[in-house]
Amino acid sequence: DAMVIQNPRYQVTQFGKPVTLSCSQTLNHNVMYWYQQKSSQAPKLLFHYYDKDFNNEADTPDNFQSRRPNTSFCFLDIRSPGLGDAAMYLCATSRVRGTGGFGEKLFFGSGTQLSVL
């Protein structure tokens, strides 16, 4: 039973051509995250939503934007992809901290591998 679903699994785009990656969840979690992960590196947080409250990391380039139209869906928009944006993009969800049990762990999707030509 897929809980965090990312589409597509692989995305190829051209240099400078806008691209959107999508994430959906069936867990009804308040918090959704977007991470960028380059080969053999730790995931780097780009931004996260607490419900509709958007939280951008200070070092996330303006080229990256996000939308969360409802609880279930979240999108990552890359306005003008550069070669350096080629990476795996991971979506994750979580319940709010302090809700007990395993509420504090993250559930990850399978990721979207973005290639920029």
Added chain:
Amino acid sequence: AQTVTQSQPEMSVQEAETVTLSCTYDTSESDYYLFWYKQPPSRQMILVIRQEAYKQQNATENRFSVNFQKAAKSFSLKISDSQLGDAAMYFCAYRSGDTNRDDKIIFGKGTRLHILP
């Protein structure tokens, strides 16, 4: 700011043997969560084990256990009876338990574990 350090970029272990992955962290907080995540070559990140800082007892999940030393800020992962399916990148991660602080999961750089048949 919190940091997570994994000093072993790669490790190898013989199948059926035991291996310990190291992780240290730095924080001034008293309430937090620590995690070990596994990322196999298929790239989906899955939770291996978690530890709440207020609990003195070390967490255990089947063949996986941790050695949590709060004063030393150390959180190592022990894998017993290593199996070929354990081959993956392992990330140590930290999450603040203070709901007044930014909700970030901070990842270490990872340890790539090889299982030798």
